[in-house]
Amino acid sequence: xxxxxxxxxxxxxxxxxxxxxxxxxxxxxxxxxxxxxxxxxxxxxxxxxxxxxxxxxxxxxxxxxxxxxxxxxxxxxxxxxxxxxxxxxxxxxxxxxxxxxxxxxxxxxxxxxxxxxxxxxxxxxxxxxxxxxxxxxxxxxxxxxxxxxxxxxxxxxxxxxxxxxxxxxxxxxxxxxxxxxxxxxxxxxx
Amino acid sequence: xxxxxxxxxxxxxxxxxxxxxxxxxxxxxxxxxxxxxxxxxxxxxxxxxxxxxxxxxxxxxxxxxxxxxxxxxxxxxxxxxxxxxxxxxxxxxxxxxxxxxxxxxxxxxxxxxxxxxxxxxxxxxxxxxxxxxxxxxxxxxxxxxxxxxxxxxxxxxxxxxxxxxxxxxxxxxxxxxxxxxxxxxxxxxxxxxxxxxxxxxxxxxxxxxxxxxxxxxxxxxxxxxxxxxxxxxxxxxxxxxxxxxxxxxxxxxxxxxxxxxxxxxx
Numbered sequence: 001x002x003x004x005x006x007x008x009x010x011x012x013x014x015x016x017x018x019x020x021x022x023x024x025x026x027x028x029x030x031x032x033x034x035x036x037x038x039x040x041x042x043x044x045x046x047x048x049x050x051x052x053x054x055x056x057x058x059x060x061x062x063x064x065x066x067x068x069x070x071x072x073x074x075x076x077x078x079x080x081x082x083x084x085x086x087x088x089x090x091x092x093x094x095x096x097x098x099x100x101x102x103x104x105x106x107x108x109x110x111x112x113x114x115x116x117x118x119x120x121x122x123x124x125x126x127x128x129x130x131x132x133x134x135x136x137x138x139x140x141x142x143x144x145x146x147x148x149x150x151x152x153x154x155x156x157x158x159x160x161x162x163x164x165x166x167x168x169x170x171x172x173x174x175x176x177x178x179x180x181x182x183x184x185x186x187x188x189x190x
Numbered sequence: 191x192x193x194x195x196x197x198x199x200x201x202x203x204x205x206x207x208x209x210x211x212x213x214x215x216x217x218x219x220x221x222x223x224x225x226x227x228x229x230x231x232x233x234x235x236x237x238x239x240x241x242x243x244x245x246x247x248x249x250x251x252x253x254x255x256x257x258x259x260x261x262x263x264x265x266x267x268x269x270x271x272x273x274x275x276x277x278x279x280x281x282x283x284x285x286x287x288x289x290x291x292x293x294x295x296x297x298x299x300x301x302x303x304x305x306x307x308x309x310x311x312x313x314x315x316x317x318x319x320x321x322x323x324x325x326x327x328x329x330x331x332x333x334x335x336x337x338x339x340x341x342x343x344x345x346x347x348x349x350x351x352x353x354x355x356x357x358x359x360x361x362x363x364x365x366x367x368x369x370x371x372x373x374x375x376x377x378x379x380x381x382x383x384x385x386x387x388x389x390x391x392x393x394x395x396x397x398x399x400x401x402x403x404x405x406x407x408x409x410x411x412x413x414x415x416x417x418x419x420x421x422x423x424x425x426x427x428x429x430x431x432x433x434x435x436x437x438x439x440x441x442x443x444x445x446x447x448x449x450x451x452x453x454x455x456x
Contacts, residue, residue: 003202010214017215018314021222056231057323127325128231128245156226156322164321 009179015172022165030060030154037148042071042137047097049080050133051149057157060124061131062150067114069143072136074101075109077129094138124157196288197298204302207276208268214310217264221311224257225318246330247412249323250337251405253315261311262345266369268303269352274362292451300443304349312338336432337408343435344403348372350442357449376403393421397431402438404431 042048055061065073074097076083083092086100101108109131110123125131137143230252231245276282276299285295316334320327327334352369356362379399383406386395400407410421411428423431 010209010211013211013215014218014310017212017219018222021219024223025226057326058229058231125325127242127323155229160321161226 005178005182009176009183012172012175012177012179015168016176017172019165019169019172022161022168025156026158026162026165028155030062030152030158032062032150033059033153035148035150037146039144039146041142041144042135043142044137044140045094047083047092047094047134047136049083049092050135050147052080052130052132053151054128055123055125055131056128057124057126058154060122060152060154060157061133062152063121063123063133064118064148065114065120066118066146067143068116068145069137069141070116070139071114071143071145072111072138073114073119074111074134074136075123076101076132076134077107077109077125078104078132079130080132083132083134094136097134097136122152124154196290197294200285200288200290200295200298201302204272204299205306208272208302209306217260217307218310218314220260221257221314222318224260225253225315226322228253228255228257229319229322231323242326243330243333244412246326246333247337247408249319249326250334251341251409253319254337254341254405257311257315258341258345261307262348262373263370264307264311265304265345265349266352266366266373268307269300269349270356270362270366270369272303272362273299273353274356274360274365277356277360278362292454293447296447296450300353304346308342336428337405339436340405340408340428340432343432343439344376344405345373346439347402347435347442350439350446353446354442354449357446357454380406387420391420396421400431401434404428404435407431 036051038050040048040050051061053061061075063073065071083097083100086092086096088096109125109129110121112119112121123131133147133149135143135145229249232248232252273282282295286292288295315338316327319334348369351372352365355368356365359365380403383395383399387393396406396410407423407428411423411425
């Protein structure tokens with residue numbers, strides 16, 4: 001058998017093994033370690049920090065948010081204490097938050113807008129960080145919001161690892177295919 | 191025939207012997223799986239208590255339990271059985287007829303036994319760490335590599351001793367037992383050193399152990415100051431101990447090369 005076929009083939013089988021390990025890791029479901037809910041109403045032009053937590057790449061937040069109105073939702077990688085340093089009135093308003101985000105765009109872990117409905121999201125940071133869930137109501141009416149948060153413990157970020165496995169396994173298979181077929185042929189002729 | 195070709199021939203043959211299908215694949219699978227399963231960010235109380243650099247160290251050190259042991263078994267098997275059985279079966283004697291110096295033959299064998307395993311181990315673990323926590327690993331890659339350097343020094347030292355014993359006995363069975371005993375002996379010696387250091391109120395015992403196993407000094411450097419009343423090493427101490435330990439490793443391998451070239455009696 002040609003040497004380059006062997007080297008490529010063994011490289012391929014190693015990639016296959018790594019891919020299978022990644023796939024296995026991604027299939028391990030995250031464990032819920034705590035769940036809590038909160039019902040509140042966000043006043044017009046207010047930005048309200050809600051839930052605060054230190055997270056690691058092995059700890060995530062699973063959010064289910066229902067709002068009767070239009071609401072900006074952020075996960076910011078800072079404590080609420082930092083946000084309150086930007087307060088210009090008695091409370092954190094939408095402009096304060098916008099000013100803060102303009103000055104610190106790198107702290108936005110996630111942002112979405114909910115419009116009279118439900119939104120679900122799973123957030124896992126890429127470092128050990130403080131995280132604060134913030135609601136911002138740019139409208140002129142109170143927006144009732146129902147938040148359900150679960151803290152999950154996971155071995156690895158599932159989607160990322162699964163995506164990687166989906167690339168690594170086919171590449172490994174393509175590399176190892178010529179070697180494996182030749183190996184089978186040799187065994188048959190013996 | 192040029193010098194490169196016999197070297198590659200011996201290297202390829204050693205690779206074939208050391209990494210028979212599916213041994214390499216099983217180890218790759220275990221390294222990848224072990225990295226995620228054993229990764230731990232330690233107890234996080236407030237972010238201010240632990241610096242990101244310490245976190246990079248803690249995360250890397252958390253992986254070096256079972257995956258490192260798997261790696262050690264892998265290289266011990268390669269050094270003891272790979273080289274030992276070649277000496278026993280007379281394969282090494284056949285290699286001596288190749289137009290290649292003896293040190294070239296040993297380099298090809300060690301490159302396969304230790305080099306390839308080391309590259310595989312580090313590549314898989316660091317890549318998996320990067321997937322898990324890119325914002326910790328990227329800025330502190332130096333800390334990650336230093337942690338690996340400190341933790342791999344003692345296994346490489348034992349591998350050097352095993353090389354000498356294998357060459358002296360010309361077989362590998364007993365050598366692997368000696369290697370595993372030496373590896374576990376270090377954890378006992380480290381515990382005794384901590385006890386002696388506390389009893390004598392002097393860090394000398396810890397400093398001596400750190401010369402052979404520099405992960406002791408690195409762990410002290412990154413642990414919280416109140417755990418380190420006895421000895422708070424500076425970064426230069428860490429580098430000094432790691433440097434000294436690798437000097438011993440290099441000396442052992444150099445002695446192995448000398449023995450293989452001049453004193454093997456074959």
